[in-house]
Amino acid sequence: MTLSIGIVGTGWFANEHAARLAKFDDVSVRAFCGTIQEKAERIAGRYSGARGYDSLVRMLDDNKLDAVYLCVPPYAHGELEFELVERGIPFLIEKPLGADLEIPTRVLQAVEAKGLLTSAAYHFRYMQGVQQAKVLLEGRKIGMALGYWTGDMPGVSWWRRFDQSGGQFVEQTTHIVDLLRYLAGEVTEVYANYAQRVMHEKESGVRVPDVGTVAIKLASGAVANIANTCILPTSHLTGLHIYTDQGVLELTHNGLRDIRSDRTTEYFNRTDPYETESRAFLHAVLTGDASGILSTYADAWLTQQVTVAANRSAAEGQPVTIA
Template sequence: MTLNIGMVGTGWFAKMHADLLAGMADVRLAAVCGSSREKGEEMAAAYGARGYGDPLEMLGAEKLDAVYICVPPDAHGAVERALIRRGIPFFVEKPLGVTTEIPASLLYDIRETGLLTSVGYHFRYQDNVQRLKARLAEDRIGMIVGEWMGAMPGAPWWRDQSRSGGQFTEQTTHIVDLVRYLAGEVTEVYAVYGSRFMQEKRENVSVHDVGTVSLKLESGAVANISNTCVLPSEVSRVGLSFYNEGGLLDWNPNRLLEKREGGTSETPSAGNPYVEESEAFLYAVRTGDRSRIRSDYADGYRTLKVTCAAYESARSGKPVKL
C-alpha cells in the first residue's frame, strides 16, 4: 500500500525530509502546504505533489495517511490540532514550541486520542548513540558535559526570542534530549545566559548568544550544557561527554571516542539517522507498531520542559525544579 504524505512547511528541513520521502518505496509526497499558496505550489511542483497555502484546505482536499510538520517553533498549534481532530498521525520537527503552553494542551489531546506521533530528535537514531547507550548500561555515570557551539543560523525567525525560543530551546535541545535519552530525567536546572556581541553585529537579534546550564538528574548525576552562536560560520563544536567509573565516553555527531584504562577506541558514525527516524515513523503508520519510534510527542514535550525551565532560570536568576 502506498502511503500518501502531506508536508507543512517549505523551508530547508521540509525539503530535506521531502527528498528522503521521494527516495522511499511505497511512499508518495501527495501535498505540500506553505505559508502561502504560491510557496506551497512552488515546492510541491518539484515532487509532483499538489500545493496549498492553508493546512485546513489541504486536509479537506487530500486523503493523507500522515503529515510532516517542519515549521518554525512559533508556528505550532493549529496544524497539530487539525490533525488530532482528524486522527492523522504526524511527524513534527523539534522543538515542539517556543514555550510549553500550546504543546501542553496538544499533548493532552494526543493522550486522549492515542494519536501516533514522532518528533525529530534524529540523534536518537544514530548508530553511535545506540553504541553509547549500550556502553552506559554497563557503566556508572559520574557527570556529563555537553555543548553546542556554532554560528548564528541565517533564518530571521531564529534570532527572534519570541519566534525560536532561543538557542538552548531551538538548537541545543538535541543535546538536552540526548542527556534525557541516555542518562534519565532532569529534576532541576540553573542557567546563566548572556548577550556578548551578536545583538550589535546583526539586526533584530533578541536571543542570547552565550549560555551555560547546570542540570541535576534523577539518578544523582549532574550535567552541564553550554551553547553559543558567536562563532564564525566555518567553526563549530557539538558534542556530549560522559565522565564515568569506567572512563570517558566522548560523543560528537561524527564519532564516538572511548577512553578507558585498557586503551582508547574511536568509532566513526555511519548511516543516516534522518532516514532511520522516517522509516520508524512510516513503519508505525503502516503497521500500528510504534516500537521503533524513539521520541513521541510526550517524550519531546519533556525535553521542551527542560529547555524552557532553563530560560526561566536565566531570567529569574534562580534554579528551577521540574
C-alpha cells in the same frame, strides 16, 4: 500499500524529509503546505503528482493523507497540531515543539486524549554512535556529562526573536538536552546563566542571548553542564561527553569515541538518522508497531520542559526544579 504523505513547511527540514521520502518505494509525497502558495507549489513541483497549498485545512480536505510531517518554526505550532489531532492523522514533528511550554502542553493533552500516533524528530537518538553508547552505558555508572552547541547565528529573522524561537537553548541545544535525557535519565533541576555579548551589536533585531551555560541535576544523582553560543563565525563543537567509572564516551555528529585507560575505540555513524527515524515512523503508521519510534510527542515534551525551565531560570536568576 503506498502511504500518502503531506508536509507542512517549505524550509530546509521540509526539503530534507521530502527528498528522503521520495526514495522510499512505499511512500508518495502528495502535498506541501506553506505560508505562501507559490513557494509551496514550487517545492511540490519537484515531486510527481504533488500539489502546493497555503492552507492546512485545504490540503487535508483535498488529499487522503496517511501521515503529515510538521516542519515549521517554533512560533508556528498549535493550530496545525490541533487540526491533525481532530482528524486523527498521525504526524512527525520537527523539534522544538514550540517557543515555550504552553502550546506543547495543550497539544500533548489533545494527542493523549486521542491516542494519536506521533514521532518527534530528535534524530540524534537514531545515530549509530548514540545507540552504541546506550549499550555501553548499561554496564557503567555515570558521574557527569558536558554538552556543547557552539557555532554561528542562523540567518532567519524569527530565530533572533525570543518570542518566536525561544532562544538557542530551546531551538538548537534542545538536541543535546534530549540526548542527555535519552542516555543519562531525567532532569530534576536546572540553573541557567545567559548573556548578550556580541550578536546584538553586530546584527539588527537580535533579542536572544548569544551565550549561555546551564547546570543540571539528574534523578540518578549525576550532574551535567550544557553550554551554547552563536557568536562564532562558523560551526565549532556540537556533542555530549559522558564521564563514567570506566572512561569517557564522546558523542558527536560523526559518531562515538569510547575512551578507556588502555584503549580508545571509535564507532562511526554510517547510516542516515533522518532516514532511520522516518522508516520507524512510517512502519508504525503502516502496521501499528511503534516500537521503533525513539521519541514520541510525550517524550519530546519532557525535553521541552527542561529547555523552557532553563529559560525561566536565566530570567529569574535562580535554580528551577522540574517535577
